Amino acid sequence: xxxxxxxxxxxxxxTLNTLFMIILVIVTLYPFLNTIVVSFNAGNxxxxxxxxLWPRQFTxxxxxxxxxxxxxxDAFMISVARTVxxxxxxxxxxTMLAYAISRREYIFRKPITAIFVLTMYxxxxxIPNYFLMKDLHLLNNxxxxxxxxMISAFNLIVIRTYIGTISESxxxxxxxxxxxxxxxxxxxxxxxxxxxxxxxxxxxxxxAWNSWFDAFxxxxxxxxxxxxxxxxxxxLSSSMNANSNPAVANGVGMEHMTQVTPISIRAAITIVxxxxxxxxxxxxxxxxxxxxxxxxxxx
Amino acid sequence: xEEIVTEARPLKPPVKRQRRRWxxxxxxxxxxxxxMSVPLLAYIILFAYVPVTGWTMAFQDYxxxxxxxxxxxxxxxxxxxxxxxxxFMRVLRNTLAMSxxxxxLGFVTAIILxxxxxxxKKTFWKRTVQTISYLPHFLSWIxxxxxxxxxxxxxxxxxxxxxxxxxxxxxxxxxxxxxxxxGVVGASHVWKELGWNTIIYLAAMSSIDPALYEAADIDGANxxxxxxxxxxxxxxxxxxxxxxxSVGHILEAGxxxxxxxxxxxxxxxxxxxxxxxxxxxxxxxxxxxxTAGGIFKTFVSITMLLLANWTAKRxxxxxxx
Numbered sequence: 001x002x003x004x005x006x007x008x009x010x011x012x013x014x015t016l017n018t019l020f021m022i023i024l025v026i027v028t029l030y031p032f033l034n035t036i037v038v039s040f041n042a043g044n045x046x047x048x049x050x051x052x053l054w055p056r057q058f059t060x061x062x063x064x065x066x067x068x069x070x071x072x073x074d075a076f077m078i079s080v081a082r083t084v085x086x087x088x089x090x091x092x093x094x095t096m097l098a099y100a101i102s103r104r105e106y107i108f109r110k111p112i113t114a115i116f117v118l119t120m121y122x123x124x125x126x127i128p129n130y131f132l133m134k135d136l137h138l139l140n141n142x143x144x145x146x147x148x149x150m151i152s153a154f155n156l157i158v159i160r161t162y163i164g165t166i167s168e169s170x171x172x173x174x175x176x177x178x179x180x181x182x183x184x185x186x187x188x189x190x191x192x193x194x195x196x197x198x199x200x201x202x203x204x205x206x207x208a209w210n211s212w213f214d215a216f217x218x219x220x221x222x223x224x225x226x227x228x229x230x231x232x233x234x235x236l237s238s239s240m241n242a243n244s245n246p247a248v249a250n251g252v253g254m255e256h257m258t259q260v261t262p263i264s265i266r267a268a269i270t271i272v273x274x275x276x277x278x279x280x281x282x283x284x285x286x287x288x289x290x291x292x293x294x295x296x297x298x299x
Numbered sequence: 300x301e302e303i304v305t306e307a308r309p310l311k312p313p314v315k316r317q318r319r320r321w322x323x324x325x326x327x328x329x330x331x332x333x334x335m336s337v338p339l340l341a342y343i344i345l346f347a348y349v350p351v352t353g354w355t356m357a358f359q360d361y362x363x364x365x366x367x368x369x370x371x372x373x374x375x376x377x378x379x380x381x382x383x384x385x386x387f388m389r390v391l392r393n394t395l396a397m398s399x400x401x402x403x404l405g406f407v408t409a410i411i412l413x414x415x416x417x418x419x420k421k422t423f424w425k426r427t428v429q430t431i432s433y434l435p436h437f438l439s440w441i442x443x444x445x446x447x448x449x450x451x452x453x454x455x456x457x458x459x460x461x462x463x464x465x466x467x468x469x470x471x472x473x474x475x476x477x478x479x480x481x482g483v484v485g486a487s488h489v490w491k492e493l494g495w496n497t498i499i500y501l502a503a504m505s506s507i508d509p510a511l512y513e514a515a516d517i518d519g520a521n522x523x524x525x526x527x528x529x530x531x532x533x534x535x536x537x538x539x540x541x542x543x544x545s546v547g548h549i550l551e552a553g554x555x556x557x558x559x560x561x562x563x564x565x566x567x568x569x570x571x572x573x574x575x576x577x578x579x580x581x582x583x584x585x586x587x588x589x590t591a592g593g594i595f596k597t598f599v600s601i602t603m604l605l606l607a608n609w610t611a612k613r614x615x616x617x618x619x620x
Contacts, residue, residue: 014418020415035449049454103332108336115343122600125593127581182335236441285426
């Protein structure tokens, strides 16, 4: 089909297009690759500059310092815990609710859907939310990472739309077999939603893993509740303000100071904080579009 | 056109109407559905609706030590202060400017990249480019701003390149000059979200009827004609819906980038409404003023969303609501 055009145009276009894509790939990957290189290079050598795609003085010292530091290790565990808990709760509760509001015969279907959808368009704002967390005794409490974000209206609608594509006769035959709604949800609908749930789980997990603002606002006075991203944020802002001040690597393996600098530590934490996600997302790619179904927001 | 489509709708398989009336029997019959949903309804009311009652703070001189009955009511004093305050006007300007830059840049670059990706015929290569282009979306803003700050440093890669290309003769201190800040924020957003934003356009493009392209080939249309007259019109409904959604977020220029990249030298250009709220609210304890700023933001968002939706309706385009 495409051949018909002939001539030089397709060749020129495809060459330029390929060139453009290569540049895009380089621009996307280079900063990340460079961070990996910095994380494996001796900190005192990195300061000399000129480090691009290969470490000059290879070392594992940065990673050793990161994992030897109690602060970072604890923050890592808190991040893992909040991510796992958030993902499980989100997936289970959102799908359960989506099933309920997908049932046409359900008497509260309309009001419940409306009340949830409306939450997409307003937000009480920082201060009122802060006071709510305070009143619920969630300040400086691990649960503040999980409880406020157990259901997102957007995910709810995406899952509900997906459930709508499942044949009604499946549900009906299960009901004839005597299954109640909870059983139908758990045994039938939940397993059938796997493709959409895989994507939503990834989105929720990434959101939980990457968030730092809640740690900053709600739990900053309890160090043991700090998250990995928040530790990284503290490191970033201190190294931006006071370049290579040793004190900023506070608590991070001071005895290695000759080799380890705030910049190299930051690079190592950056890699530790991004690798888990980067290992997972390429395998979910084909499902992304299911989880982004914008058209489905419309009733 | 739209009318005809709507009229054709009743042709869809008729849905069995099982609308039930409120009766004790129905409630009993549906108790499992009620157990599954009503607790979550209570949950969302507590976490999303109850805090809205805090908006009363904006109309009081709120003091945390006093009870609700003891607060002094001051009407629109805080709102009046906001609109005469140079600080607030400046953060409003910054918010609008950065959000419009992000919106325009985000849409244009994503549509162009989607068009170009759509022209790649080798599936493996296309897949690879896509996978790589999604990567930054999954990195947190903390990491991305770290990367941006490193790349823009005086010995960073950007200055390195510009120097080697002889475009500049001494490094530019990007993050110390206000005039660059909006551009830096716009570029950071493009870097992070460009690939991700193409997903939805590519999906829309793949559902365009191939017969249209074949017919155009026969008529002798070239690549650019086809892009302009088939592909772009084919994704127009998607573009419109995404635009309406983005317009509703016109005051959500973001908080993280500006907060993480901003510094004292450039705060006249970097501070947004969210940072203003944070500064007055949490740091200085002026809860009433901060809440007023937050209410203003929500109010503008909803107005803009309705306005965009109404405009789309008038133009006969796809709508969100």
